[in-house]
Amino acid sequence: MSKSKKPKGKPVLMQGNIAVALGALDAGMRFYAGYPITPSTEIAEILSEELPKCGGKFIQMEDEISSMACILGASIAGMKAMTATSGPGFSLIQENLGYGMIAEIPCVIVDVQRGGPSTGLPTRPAQGDIMQARWGTHGDHPVIALYPNSVLECYELTIRAFNLTEKYRTPVIILLDEVLAHMRESVMLPQKDKLKIIRRIKPNVPPEWYKHYKYNPKYISPLANFGEGYRFHITGLAHDENGFPTQVPWEVEAMMNRLLKKITDNLDDIIQIEPFKMEDAEIAIFAAGVVARSAKEAVIIARKQGIKLGLVRPLTIWPFPDVDVEMMLQNTKAVIIAEMNQGQLINEIKRVTKYGHHSKFIKLQKFNGLIITPDEILAKIAEVK
Numbered sequence: 418m419s420k421s422k423k424p425k426g427k428p429v430l431m432q433g434n435i436a437v438a439l440g441a442l443d444a445g446m447r448f449y450a451g452y453p454i455t456p457s458t459e460i461a462e463i464l465s466e467e468l469p470k471c472g473g474k475f476i477q478m479e480d481e482i483s484s485m486a487c488i489l490g491a492s493i494a495g496m497k498a499m500t501a502t503s504g505p506g507f508s509l510i511q512e513n514l515g516y517g518m519i520a521e522i523p524c525v526i527v528d529v530q531r532g533g534p535s536t537g538l539p540t541r542p543a544q545g546d547i548m549q550a551r552w553g554t555h556g557d558h559p560v561i562a563l564y565p566n567s568v569l570e571c572y573e574l575t576i577r578a579f580n581l582t583e584k585y586r587t588p589v590i591i592l593l594d595e596v597l598a599h600m601r602e603s604v605m606l607p608q609k610d611k612l613k614i615i616r617r618i619k620p621n622v623p624p625e626w627y628k629h630y631k632y633n634p635k636y637i638s639p640l641a642n643f644g645e646g647y648r649f650h651i652t653g654l655a656h657d658e659n660g661f662p663t664q665v666p667w668e669v670e671a672m673m674n675r676l677l678k679k680i681t682d683n684l685d686d687i688i689q690i691e692p693f694k695m696e697d698a699e700i701a702i703f704a705a706g707v708v709a710r711s712a713k714e715a716v717i718i719a720r721k722q723g724i725k726l727g728l729v730r731p732l733t734i735w736p737f738p739d740v741d742v743e744m745m746l747q748n749t750k751a752v753i754i755a756e757m758n759q760g761q762l763i764n765e766i767k768r769v770t771k772y773g774h775h776s777k778f779i780k781l782q783k784f785n786g787l788i789i790t791p792d793e794i795l796a797k798i799a800e801v802k
Contacts, residue, residue, distance in 0.1 A: 428605050433571045433597045434459035436604070437527055438467070440575030441499050443609055445616070446525070447473035448496040450487035452480055452506060455539045456595040457529035460501040481506035485513035488524045493651065495617070495642030497579055501527035504537065504546055507553070514588055515554030516653045518676065521630070523582040523617070523640070525575070529593040532786050541786030542595040544706060544757040550590050551735050557673060559680035561687060562590040562735040564705045568602040574732065580615040581687060585679050586640055592734060594706040594757070596788055620647065628658040632671065636679035680736060689732035690741045694720060698727025700801055701746055701776075703766055704755040705731050708789050712755055715794040724798060739769040746770055751801040755781040755789050777801065 431439075438460050441449075449464045451457075461477070468475045474491075478484040481502050488498035502510060507528045517524060530546045532538025550562045561581055563574045575591060582589040620627050620639040629649035631638050641647035650660035655669045663669060680687065694716050695701065704712040709730040719726035729745050731738050746752055746766075754763040763780050770776065779800050783789050 428603045430601050431568050431604050432459065432599060432601050433565075433568045433593060434529070434599065435463055436568045436571035437501070437575050437591070437593070437598075438463040439606070440572040441525070441579065442467055442471065442473075443572075443612060443614075444497065444576040444579035445614060446497040446499050446579060447471065448488065448491035448498040449473070449500065450476045450478050450484045450491070450498070451500045451502065452478050452484055454481075454503045454506045456531055456598050457501040457503050457527060457593075459598070460527060460529075481509040482513060485510045485517070485526070489513060489517050489520075489522050492522050492524045493643050495644070497523070497583070499525040499527065499579075501529065503529050503531050503539075504533045505535065507546060507549060511549075511553040515556065515558070517588040518554065518558045519556075519653055519655075520651050521586040521676070522588065522651075523586055524588050525578045525582055525591065526588060527575075527591045527593065529595060529598045531595050532784070538786045540595070542707065542757060542788055543784060543786070544594065544708070544761070545784070546592065547705075547734060547756075547758070547761045550592055558676050559587075560590065560735045561585070561587060561680065561733070562592055563689075564592045564732060564734045565597065566706050566709045566730065567604075568597070568600065569604045569606075570732070571597065572604070572606055576612060576614070580613070583615050583617050585637060585683065585687075587676075587680070590735075592706070594708075596707045617642075624648065629660045630656065630658045630672070630675065632658065632675070636675050636682060684736060684740075687733060688736060688738045688741065690738045690745075691730045691732060692745055693728040693730065695727035695729060695745050697725055698749055699725040700727070700751045700753065700798060701749045702726065702728045702753045702755055702794060703730075703742070703746075703762065704728065704789075705734055705762070708755050708757060711789050711791045712794055715791040718791060718795060719798065726798070737765050737769070742766065743769050746776060749776050751777040751779055753779045753781055753794060753797050755794055757783050757789060759784055
């Protein structure tokens with residue numbers, strides 16, 4: 418049996434990167450373009466084997482710039498498309514990612530984070546790309562970025578990423594930690610007939626009536642594919658409802674509002690956040706990805722010692738869950754922000770709790786290629802006065 422196949426109805430030992438590949442296939446992804454880079458290469462390896470078996474297409478490109486361009490083109494032609502990379506490649510993707518944002522082209526980008534900057538620590542974990550995922554491209558636009566913390570969630574959130582990208586016509590980013598990408602866990606994957614798969618919303622009007630960026634109150638429009646008889650224009654310039662370049666102020670404003678509001682008007686659908694033991698927590702930990710695994714263990718240990726510790730874990734890191742975080746932390750006397758970087762999430766916590774919140778902020782930052790342990794989190798409790 419191929420290592421990428423999943424037995425029906427029983428647990429299977431699976432690596433995080435393989436779970437991403439399987440999730441993409443089960444979501445209907447049939448086009449992958451990418452360039453090998455540690456620690457994401459297993460995703461490409463598996464898809465190079467599996468895509469031809471289901472009528473899909475795998476292309477190894479010369480670099481990540483062309484990989485991103487390639488999946489945008491495939492998506493415009495009607496295929497669910499994805500690429501995977503790590504920090505250096507994610508940097509190269511940014512220009513074409515911005516094109517995908519303004520042109521509203523569905524696609525999924527997986528960034529398996531490693532130590533940086535530059536070549537950094539190719540085989541060691543880090544969480545240094547969180548802000549790059551949000552602000553890596555220039556100009557104003559919202560971002561959807563998901564952050565799993567288990568092998569099963571690698572599978573589930575990859576499917577969710579494809580559902581969100583098709584629904585909201587925007588590129589969606591999946592952030593993985595190197596440890597999770599290469600970790601193996603026993604997982605029970607759901608049967609395909611139980612999965613919720615969102616398919617592209619197609620136009621229901623004659624071709625001559627079709628507007629590729631037509632306004633509607635929900636800021637979500639049907640998407641025709643090239644080659645289906647619908648004529649439309651796609652550009653990286655500011656454009657009108659037909660996709661043609663414009664500098665008319667109200668048309669530019671309408672386009673920019675569309676990019677923003679299709680996300681901000683649907684936050685309840687997009688944002689996922691998981692509290693653990695927060696009902697009576699006096700001290701909270703805020704952590705994402707593999708750090709949240711250590712944090713959860715720290716909560717369990719602390720509770721046995723009579724310490725009212727809780728965990729707030731975002732599955733959606735962008736848009737940042739402002740309202741949920743503020744509500745969950747409002748009754749705590751201290752918040753430990755644990756992250757494998759020099760401080761990125763801590764500034765978001767301070768921002769959303771700026772008014773009417775009196776918690777003490779305790780930072781736990783580690784950026785030497787090693788993960789944060791439960792003991793290191795527990796040691797921070799001593800700083801709570």
